[in-house]
Amino acid sequence: xxxxxxxALDDHTVAIWQVVREKLRxxxxxxxxxxxxxxxxxxxxxxxxxxxxxxxxxMRDWVTQHYLDRIQAFWHAEDANVHFVEINIISVxxxxxxxxxxxPTASPASGSAAGDVSATKPAAKxxxxxxxxxxxxxxCQPQAAGRTAIASMSDDGISAALDPRYTFDNxxxxxxxxxxxxxxxxxxxxxxxxxxxxxxxxxxxxxKTHLMHAIAWHIRRTQPxxxxxxxxAEKFMYRFIRALRDKNTVDFKDQFRSVDVLMVDDVQFIxxxxxxxxxxxxxxxxxxxxxxxIIVSADKSPSDLEDxxxxxxxxxGSGLVADIHATTYELRLGILESKAERQxxxxxxxxxEFLAHKITxxxxxxxxxxxxxxxxxxxVGREISLEMVQDVLHDVxxxxxxxxxxxxxxxxxxxxxxxxVSDMHxxxxxxxxxxxxxxxxxxxKQLTTHSLPEIGRKFGGRDxxxxxxxxxxxxxxxxxxxxxxEDIDLLRRMLEG
Numbered sequence: 104x105x106x107x108x109x110x111a112l113d114d115h116t117v118a119i120w121q122v123v124r125e126k127l128r129x130x131x132x133x134x135x136x137x138x139x140x141x142x143x144x145x146x147x148x149x150x151x152x153x154x155x156x157x158x159x160x161x162m163r164d165w166v167t168q169h170y171l172d173r174i175q176a177f178w179h180a181e182d183a184n185v186h187f188v189e190i191n192i193i194s195v196x197x198x199x200x201x202x203x204x205x206x207p208t209a210s211p212a213s214g215s216a217a218g219d220v221s222a223t224k225p226a227a228k229x230x231x232x233x234x235x236x237x238x239x240x241x242x243c244q245p246q247a248a249g250r251t252a253i254a255s256m257s258d259d260g261i262s263a264a265l266d267p268r269y270t271f272d273n274x275x276x277x278x279x280x281x282x283x284x285x286x287x288x289x290x291x292x293x294x295x296x297x298x299x300x301x302x303x304x305x306x307x308x309x310x311k312t313h314l315m316h317a318i319a320w321h322i323r324r325t326q327p328x329x330x331x332x333x334x335x336a337e338k339f340m341y342r343f344i345r346a347l348r349d350k351n352t353v354d355f356k357d358q359f360r361s362v363d364v365l366m367v368d369d370v371q372f373i374x375x376x377x378x379x380x381x382x383x384x385x386x387x388x389x390x391x392x393x394x395x396x397i398i399v400s401a402d403k404s405p406s407d408l409e410d411x412x413x414x415x416x417x418x419x420g421s422g423l424v425a426d427i428h429a430t431t432y433e434l435r436l437g438i439l440e441s442k443a444e445r446q447x448x449x450x451x452x453x454x455x456e457f458l459a460h461k462i463t464x465x466x467x468x469x470x471x472x473x474x475x476x477x478x479x480x481x482x483v484g485r486e487i488s489l490e491m492v493q494d495v496l497h498d499v500x501x502x503x504x505x506x507x508x509x510x511x512x513x514x515x516x517x518x519x520x521x522x523x524v525s526d527m528h529x530x531x532x533x534x535x536x537x538x539x540x541x542x543x544x545x546x547x548k549q550l551t552t553h554s555l556p557e558i559g560r561k562f563g564g565r566d567x568x569x570x571x572x573x574x575x576x577x578x579x580x581x582x583x584x585x586x587x588x589e590d591i592d593l594l595r596r597m598l599e600g
Contacts, residue, residue, distance in 0.1 A: 116153075120145040123177045130173065130498070135478055139166055144193065150341065151186045153178050156193030163190050169474050172467065186337055261342070261358055262332045269316030275441050277434030280310050283425040287314040290396065291321035298423040300387075300397035304404050305427030306552045308465030311400040315366050318398060322364060329363040336372040340379040347378075355382075360389040366398040370419070374410035384415050397422075407555050407567060429552065435459040435469055442470065448477055453489050461500055464552055472499050507598045509547045509561045516543040519594055528563035542591060544570050545577035550598060 128136040143166060146154040155174075157163035167190050175188045271291070276284050283303055290301050303311045319333050339359075346355035359365065365386070373379045390397055401408060405420035430438075436459040443450045454476075462469045479495045480487050493500065513527040520539035527540055540562065547558045548570070555567035562570070580587050 116148050117145065119178065119181045122181055123174060126177045127170065127173065131170070131475065132479070135482060138482060140170060143190070146191065146193070148182075148185060151184055151337075153185045153188045155188065155190045157190055158193060160192055163192050166190055169478060172471065261334065263334045263338060265316045265319055265333060267320075269313040270320050271317045273441075273445070274310065274313055274317060275434065275438045277431060277437060279428035279430055279434060283310070283314060283427045286423055286425045287318050288321075290398070291318040292325070294326070296394055296396050299391055300399050300419065300422040302405060302419055302422060302424045303398070303400040303427065304402065304424070304554075306402060306429060306465060306554060308467030309427045309430065310466060311427060312368055315368060315398060315400055319364075319366060330361070331364040331366065332359070332362045333366040333368070335368045336370045336383075339367060339383065340373055340376055343379055343382050356386070359386050360393075362390070362395065364396045364398070365390055368400050369402070370399050371401045371403060371408055371411075374408065377412075380412050380415055384412070384418065387415075387418055403554065404556070404567070407571065426554070426556075429557070430463070430466060430469075432459055435463070435466070438466060438469065439473060442473060446477065448480075448487075450487060451489070454487060454492050457489055457492065468499070472496050475499075507550050509551060509553060509558065512546045512550065512598060513543050513561075515594055515598055516546065519590065530563070538587075541573035541577050542587075542594070544573040546591070546594060546598065548574050550595070 124140070127140050131140070139162065142158055142162060144156045146156050148154070157166055171188060171190065178185050178188060271284075271288060274280075274284060283305075286298075286301055287303070290297055303314060305311055315333060319331050322329055322331055343352075343355060346352045367383075370383075373383060387397060399419060404424060404426065405411075405416050408416055408419070411419075436455060439450070439455045439459055443455070458469065458472060462472050476487060476492055476495055479485065480491070485491055513524055516539050517524045517527060520535075520542075522536055522539055526536045527543055529536070531537070544558060544562060547553065547561070548555070551558075553561075555570045559565040559567050559570045577587075577591070581591055582588070
């Protein structure tokens, strides 16, 4: 790494890396840690990106595929300024790994590509020299392993890396995601713009990023002449800030307003960033006026995005908005069967049914649990059984058991405030009923992964704006009303305990 890409290595960064390593050891166990994680070394941190080094391509690919999400989560918990983790291949000399000995052909794992997973292909071996590939050089099919071996869609590196596992063929379709899948497929196969923008939204780990990558792969394969840029909203913001700093906004505008397809993931991250929103709005308008395609994802619907300008919210909701709902048992079971088949691993039916029943939060957590089971079986040589799964995933299963439902929240809040559970669904607006109902909505937003519309449906079919108002009201009272604050804290401890 040269120039402004040189990572900074200081005592604070080293200390954080040590904390992350200990958390990894605790979560994945001593054996997996010794084989796969201990050889990974710290290179440094630069502009919100933590850079790590692995001694071999195979190790980099394995760590990226199986542990990158957790490394990113642990690091972000210690340092909120770090949003991405890259894993490069380093040249090891005499057992040490100096920060400046990074293999120039390494293709780092982009944090923005570490998104939602529905089902995955077995990782193929990365080809030597896998680095950035321009459109002219890029293969028509995904060929490399994990999140690491995909190239940018343009030779200037604007586009983030894509995951070769995230294709339409690997996406498991079920009732919660069938509409979003159909919309994504229609857009990818269309030669003209069918709807603009396509706005995908849903909770964490439900398949938004998978569909965006699948669209990009399909367009590359079938319409290689089209220029596609995929990146996170944060990366868009960082590039805009850099352009402002370097007084180079003309080039920035030219780059983003001349593409055929612009895909922006996690657009909620530009909330409150006025100048970035302004630029994104003008980029949006310029592309729409030229008949270019825009695809956006977020964790909420356009109308629910907070601290986003009204004109931008209106623009985001002006095309096709597709919601991806929480997974069902049948969909989770299908995902497990598909992933096991693609990895060539035979899983007992009892094990798959157990995992599909117990791990319900999102697909990413389900996939992570399955990866841990497979890795443990391969490393330790232990046969996969129900008992083995319960042993290996004891922490995950314990956390899943503690996960609270909206129904339980309603019951607890009703008992605490001495009202009927049916009052949670009724139209009664008396304060003695309305305030506990608002508390229950607030706790449902805080303690579950359900979207605002889903919460509203659980409270007598109320509109999502009612839930939003309730959440804001309770947030205000939490800081100004000591008595209500004590009630909420007590209820939260009871529900989480």
